[in-house]
Amino acid sequence: MNLSHNSATSAQALICSTGFALVVAVVVLESVASCGAAAVETSVKVVPAPAVPASTPLYTGNREPLLPSPFIQLPIRSIIPKGWVRHQLELEAQGMTGRLPEISKWCKFEGNAWADPRGQGHSGWEELPYWLKGYGDLGYVLNNPEIIKNARKWIDAVLASQEADGWFGPRSLKTSLEGKPDLWPHMVMCNVLQSFYEYTGDERVVPFLTEYFKWLNTQPGANFGAGYWPKIRFGDNVETVYWVYNRTGESWLLELAKRIHDNMQDWTTGIHDWHNVNLAQGFREPGVYYQQAREEKFLRAAENNYDILMGLYGQFPGGGFAGDENCRPGYTDPRQGFETCGFVEFMHSFEMLTKISGNPLWADRCEDIAVNSLPAALTPDLKGLHYLTCANQVQLDKNNKSPEIQNGGTMFSYSPYERYRCCQHNVSHGWPYYAEELWLATADHGLCASLYAASEVTAKVGTGTSVKIAEETDYPFGDTVTLKISAAQRAKFPLYLRIPRWCTDASVKINGQAVRCAARPLAYVVLEREWKDGETVSLRLPREVRLQKWEKNDNAVSVSYGVLTFSLKIGERWERCGGTEAWPELEVFPTTPWNYGLVVDEKKPAKSVKVVKWDGGPLPAQPFTPATAPIELRVPAKRIPQWKQDSQGLVGKLQLSPVKSEQPLETVTLIPMGAARLRITAFPVIGEGKDAQEWKAEK
Ligand SMILES: [Zn+2]
Secondary structure, three states, rough: OOOOOOHHHHHHHHHHHHHOOOOOOOEEEEOOOOOOOEEEEEEEOOOOOOOOOOOOOOOOOOHHHHHHHEEEEOOOEEEEEOOHHHHHHHHHHHHHOOHHHHHOHHHHOOEEEOOOOOOOEEOOOOHHHHHHHHHHHHHHHOOHHHHHHHHHHHHHHHOOOOOOOOOOOOOHHHHOOOOOOOOOOHHOOOOHHHHHHHHHHHOOOOHHHHHHHHHOOOOOOOHOOHHHHHHOHHHHHHHHHHHHHHHHHOHHHHHHHHHHHOOOOOOOOOOOOOOHHHEEEEEOOOHHHHHHHHHHHHHHHHHHHHHHHHHHHHHOOOOOOOOEEOOOOOOOOOOOEEHHHHHHHHHHHHHHHHHHHOOHHHHHHHHHHHHOOOHHOOOOOOOEOOOOOOOEEEEEEOOOOOOOOOOOOOOOOEEEOOOHHHHHHHHHHHHHHHHHHOEEOOOOOEEEEOOOOOEEEEEOOOOOEEEEEEEEOOOOOOOOEEEEEEEEOEEEEEEEEOOOOOOOOOOEEHHHEEEEEOOOOEEEEEEEEEEEOOOOEEEOOOEEEEEEEEEEHHOOOEEEEEOOEEEEOOOOEEEEEOOOOOOOEEEEEEEOOEEEEEEEOOOHHHHHHHEEEOOOOOOOOOOOOOOOOEEEEEEEEOOOOHHHOOOOOOOOOOOOOOOOOOOEEEEEEEEEHHOOOEOOOOEEOOOOOOOOOOOOOOO
């Protein structure tokens, strides 16, 4: 074991393992005049991951012998989300998550096994913890007193339910797996309590979790490998065990974490289970355990799991994969779906791996799902969701689509009800967790703008002084991020700016003056200087139209502009198919043609694609609808008449491109994928000549 191991090194290696060239930090020292004041020296570096110095971080990070974390999550109240992210949170508060007790029996307090001091009652499984995990955090990030109060009622009840042996919550779970405990729902409730502690500092939480883990430590190893869900998802608990260890230093917790790792599903030797949510949260486990194992092979195992999964099933845009319950060989077309639980769990995994590895690729992946996929999993008012979101999905009706979609019954129409029971509750943490990760503390006493969005962060930096940074941006709909620093006294600290993988020409200004830096995709620009009140940093992330070819899906192409991927704008007809006036279930049908192939110059896509931007006013509050999409693309296209929906309403599978079409040339409009609930995102390419294929009518 190499005790001087520096995790920045492993992040470099990790980036290499994904095909990105090893980069060496470039240090350019120069003077930048600041607002007419005396020149202040600024150190400018471009690094693949943050440095991890030996000094103690300003926030609670990993305690030895765990590897130090390059990034550390800030206390929840440090970040105030603004702009479109805040609006998603506000819609969530007014929508299904904020009002779920009105319509979910699992969230009824009266008689609930999670609310009873003796753990007796109804609904003692994953649903209540799933909902509370995001609901509490929603209250914390919005500083919404009513939500915080309602969450607290549940949390107080859970904290009052502990038995002498450390077990808490529903007593039925203690024996519900053929006499053995079902340990899965407790993993989720642990997350609820971690956030509650981070927000309140409540002194009950750490001893409570310690007592629970003492009980868990009495269990035979076989119990960590029991049950379908628990054994695959036990990495969730490993993360919480480390969280408690970092606050108490009790070394038996690390022995417990090792026993869990050794006995649970082995995720270090590739993928052995193909359930979509298990994959989305399970794949990361070796990356979490890497902090204890201190060997790069564990971090690589998580990356390898991701690569295997996405190589086989993620061959279309949006950041998800074809897992409409399980991944199935032969079902890899972009019409296959990904569960809403899968999206939010994948995001949570990427957020964790960003902090553990320092590798900005994970933040990129998180952002990809957040802006391209999660919004369309929900109705624009966040009052309903569907189980499955697909990159190509032209009709959201309630009818059965099995066996082409694995599950029978309703999977596509929107509903706020128990029809999609897990997602109905679990979707809650998607946006709150995202808002909590906009800014991260760095191990070297700085701050990182990790996920760009309008926000305000107040945090300790340098030698412990507090600064506030206001982030103004329309990102991802705009290309400029402006950071305004407020500080009562000068503070020397490094400011990390993430350069996304698609941006080859990023530029930085300090107080209006250009900073020379060789900013590269998938790196951080680090600006270290003695910052003072009123200074500004401006980051420009120029975007260009890009085509991505999906060779494993018949040479289809998708079009992106910055992080945003674009889908065909399809006319929508919304029809209520159930529910109530207040809580409708909704189907969506297409009112305009969707069966287009694109006529594009694959080498010079910018030539054939016109970008039409919002006219300069403030962004619409909810940018994720066809009517309010802040950017549109105009692209030449031709229809493919033989490409149709099948008898179950499912969009026909892609066929090999280039494709012949005798139809007239038209100009179609594409909108951001997140705004397109009906969408074609992986398009056939229209071609001519010998290579062009005739589209065969489906039988
Ligand atoms: Zn679900």
